[in-house]
Amino acid sequence: MALxxxxxxxxxxxxxxxxxxxxxxxxxxxxEGLELLGGPLKPLNPPQRSxxxxxxxxxxxxxxxxxxxxxxxxxxxxxxxILDHETEHADTFSPPPRLPSQPSDNTLPISPPFLPTxxxxxxxxxxxxxxxxxxxxxxxxxxxxxxxxxxxxKLLRGLREVRMAKLRSGVEVLDAAGGxxxxxxxxxxVGEGRSFITGVVDGLRKIGASREQQxxxxxxxEAENGYSGTAGDYDDDEMDMQ
Amino acid sequence: xDIDDLLAEVAVDxxxxxxxxxxxxxxxxxxxxxxxxxxxxxxxLMERVLERxxxxxxxxxxxxxxxxxxxxxxxxxxxxxxxxxxxxVRSFLRARLxxxxxxxxxxxxxxxxxxxxxxxxxSPSELQYLTSHQALLSQHYxxxxxxQFPASLQRLDDTTxxxxxxxxxxxxxxxxxxxxxxxGTVFIEGTDRRLEVKRGDVWVVRWSAVRKWAxxxxxxxxxxx
Numbered sequence: 251m252a253l254x255x256x257x258x259x260x261x262x263x264x265x266x267x268x269x270x271x272x273x274x275x276x277x278x279x280x281x282e283g284l285e286l287l288g289g290p291l292k293p294l295n296p297p298q299r300s301x302x303x304x305x306x307x308x309x310x311x312x313x314x315x316x317x318x319x320x321x322x323x324x325x326x327x328x329x330x331x332i333l334d335h336e337t338e339h340a341d342t343f344s345p346p347p348r349l350p351s352q353p354s355d356n357t358l359p360i361s362p363p364f365l366p367t368x369x370x371x372x373x374x375x376x377x378x379x380x381x382x383x384x385x386x387x388x389x390x391x392x393x394x395x396x397x398x399x400x401x402x403x404k405l406l407r408g409l410r411e412v413r414m415a416k417l418r419s420g421v422e423v424l425d426a427a428g429g430x431x432x433x434x435x436x437x438x439x440v441g442e443g444r445s446f447i448t449g450v451v452d453g454l455r456k457i458g459a460s461r462e463q464q465x466x467x468x469x470x471x472e473a474e475n476g477y478s479g480t481a482g483d484y485d486d487d488e489m490d491m492q
Numbered sequence: 493x494d495i496d497d498l499l500a501e502v503a504v505d506x507x508x509x510x511x512x513x514x515x516x517x518x519x520x521x522x523x524x525x526x527x528x529x530x531x532x533x534x535x536x537l538m539e540r541v542l543e544r545x546x547x548x549x550x551x552x553x554x555x556x557x558x559x560x561x562x563x564x565x566x567x568x569x570x571x572x573x574x575x576x577x578x579x580x581v582r583s584f585l586r587a588r589l590x591x592x593x594x595x596x597x598x599x600x601x602x603x604x605x606x607x608x609x610x611x612x613x614x615s616p617s618e619l620q621y622l623t624s625h626q627a628l629l630s631q632h633y634x635x636x637x638x639x640q641f642p643a644s645l646q647r648l649d650d651t652t653x654x655x656x657x658x659x660x661x662x663x664x665x666x667x668x669x670x671x672x673x674x675x676g677t678v679f680i681e682g683t684d685r686r687l688e689v690k691r692g693d694v695w696v697v698r699w700s701a702v703r704k705w706a707x708x709x710x711x712x713x714x715x716x717x
Contacts (some may be wrong), residue, residue, distance in 0.1 A: 252593045253586035258526055266579070270518065284566060287544050287577045289511035291569075309572060349692050352673070359672040361715060364515050427683040428666045430696040440668050440694075440717055447696055448666040455664060455698075462682035469682075 258444045264437050268383035269305040270363040274319040274370035277310070301369045304384065308391050318392040321367075322374035324385055326398055329405035332377060336412045343413060343434030347376040362437070382410060382438045417443050426454040426462070513540055514577075521584045523708045523716040528665040528699050530591040530599055531708030532611045533618070541581065548574050591661070592618060596626050597649050598660040663700045670694050673713045675705050689714075 259267070277294035284291040294300050299319065302310075310316035322328060335344045347367045350360070367378035378384070385406045393399040417439055423430060428451045432440075455462070516537050524531055552574065555567055592599055592614075599613070600622055606613040614622065630648055638646050650657045671693045678687040680701045687695060694717070695702075705714040 251586060252590035253583065254590075255525075257528065259522065263525070263583075266576075267518070267522070269576075270514075281569075282562075282566065284569060286570065286573050287510060287541075287548055288514035288573065289508045305572065305576065306569065309569065346692065352691065358512055358515060360515065361519075361670060361672060363518075364511075427680050427685040428697045428701075429678075429680060429685045429687045431687075432668075432694045432696060433692070435694055437717070444668065448668075451666040451696065452662070452664075455666075466682045 256445070258448075259441050261438065261441060264380075264441045265383050265387070267363050268380040268387065268437065269303065269308070271304050271368050271378075271380055271384055272301045272364075272366050273304050273307045273321065273368050273384075273388075274299050274301050275307050275310060275316040276319060277316045279315045281310075281315070299370060301366065304368075304387065308387065311392050311395075318388060318395050319370045320388055320392075320396055320402075321369065321372050321378075321384075323372065323377060323381070324368075324388065324402060325396075326401045326405060328374045329402065329409065331375065333405060333409050333412065336409060336416075340416070343416065343432070345376060346434045347373045347378055377409070377434070377436065380437045382406065382436050413439060414442075421447075421450065424450045424454070426451065426458045428455075509540075510544070513537060513544075517541055517580055517584070519707050519715055521580050521587075523706065524584055524587045526667055526716045527706070527708070528661045528663065528667070529703075529709070530588055530595075530602075530613065531706075532606070532613055533615045534708070535612070535615065538581075538615070541577070545574065545577055545581070548577075588618065589621070592622050593625075595659055595661055596622055597658045600626070601658070663703075664698045666696055667699045667702070668694065668696055668717045669702055669706070669714050670717050671714050675713050678702060 275294075276299055277296045279294075279296065281294040283293040288303070291302065291306075292300060294302075294316070307316065307318050311318055323332070332344050347365070350365070352359075362379035365378070366372060367376075368380075368384055372378070385402070389396070389399055389403055389406075396402055413436070417435075420430070420432075424447065430447075430451075435443075516534070520531070520534055520537070548570065552567065552571055555563060558564065558567070603613040603619060603622075633648070634646070648657060671689045671691050674691050675689045678689050678697070678701055679685075680687070680698060687697065689695065699706075702714050704710040706712075707715045
């Protein structure tokens with residue numbers, strides 16, 4: 251019964267997550283409103299656009315009940331611009347879509363796959379978290395809804411290669427402490443890089459474990475003796491040496 | 493705060509409970525699949541979700557046999573979604589079972605400690621599974637070989653001699669996290685590293701350093717990805 255998989259999401263699980271992303275469809279048939287487990291589904295009235303989860307959009311598309319409107323970032327113009335940005339900035343990924351304004355404290359903050367980053371009115375200039383999976387799935391199931399599917403496919407491939415190269419060259423900055431910032435990374439990229447990156451960080455930490463332990467002991471001792479009584483006063487070390 | 497912020501807040505608050513539960517469950521599932529430790533049992537969330545699944549199954553059973561093509565297609569949609577939900581719940585529970593199997597004694601101690609707080613670590617059925625599985629195992633060990641050892645060597649949770657027999661997960665394991673709110677400076681114990689974590693940031697960081705903010709084990713300001 252216990253799950254036989256190692257920690258971390260497998261590619262099918264990442265695709266499953268991606269299928270919760272909202273996309274915009276133009277229904278070709280009416281569908282009454284439904285009370286689904288994940289919240290009510292509004293009635294679909296052709297030709298009114300509607301935002302629905304990707305899994306449902308794919309189901310409707312396969313049965314020719316709807317057409318999917320590709321998100322604004324998934325076309326040749328936007329992808330070319332993003333690809334240029336990726337090639338120019340060799341160290342970082344292109345920035346993720348702008349977050350909606352901060353919700354108040356008592357509400358649950360929304361994050362991918364529930365941010366509307368792939369609907370028809372999403373930002374055209376940034377790759378959302380599930381860009382690769384979403385792009386691939388739409389190209390596979392709804393290629394006829396794209397203007398230039400082959401061009402888009404080619405650009406996605408280019409983006410993937412540029413970004414994988416960055417992920418690989420990022421290996422050089424890995425160290426025992428961890429703390430690597432990876433803003434703009436995609437879901438599938440996390441999945442692919444996870445075991446290697448966490449493996450290296452964990453391995454290095456184990457090698458340096460005794461030194462770290464010494465330091466922890468020293469810090470604890472100092473805190474006890476009141477040397478660094480005020481936490482955050484980083485000048486203490488230098489003053490001790492004088 | 494301008495008018496957009498106000499509007500956004502109203503929009504968030506008007507999200508139906510069902511949608512929020514789906515978001516919460518998804519987050520809990522990803523967290524459980526990626527965290528090195530077992531996380532708190534989200535009791536209220538699971539009660540609501542399981543109850544809804546039960547009702548939805550009843551609805552599907554009621555409507556099967558209806559040959560009207562329109563209702564039929566509605567049913568396909570409902571069933572597809574139902575299967576997705578069942579997968580989420582099942583995978584979540586199985587990921588927890590795996591951790592319980594790996595570190596039973598450690599988790600039992602943690603659970604006992606968590607009884608004093610508001611949040612218990614395990615669900616009643618998980619605790620029952622752990623206890624009876626552990627009872628069967630120790631009985632088996634003792635009849636097959638442990639009983640022939642000297643009495644002082646028969647324990648399975650010996651902690652004398654500076655080495656504990658109770659295995660526990662590696663709490664310093666690196667994890668991928670995304671900040672849902674600004675949380676300020678994070679210190680990594682034993683090193684000089686200090687991280688400035690802002691909303692929307694993605695970091696690779698030790699689990700022990702962010703645990704108190706994580707979903708399922710802390711304030712929920714940081715989610716695992």
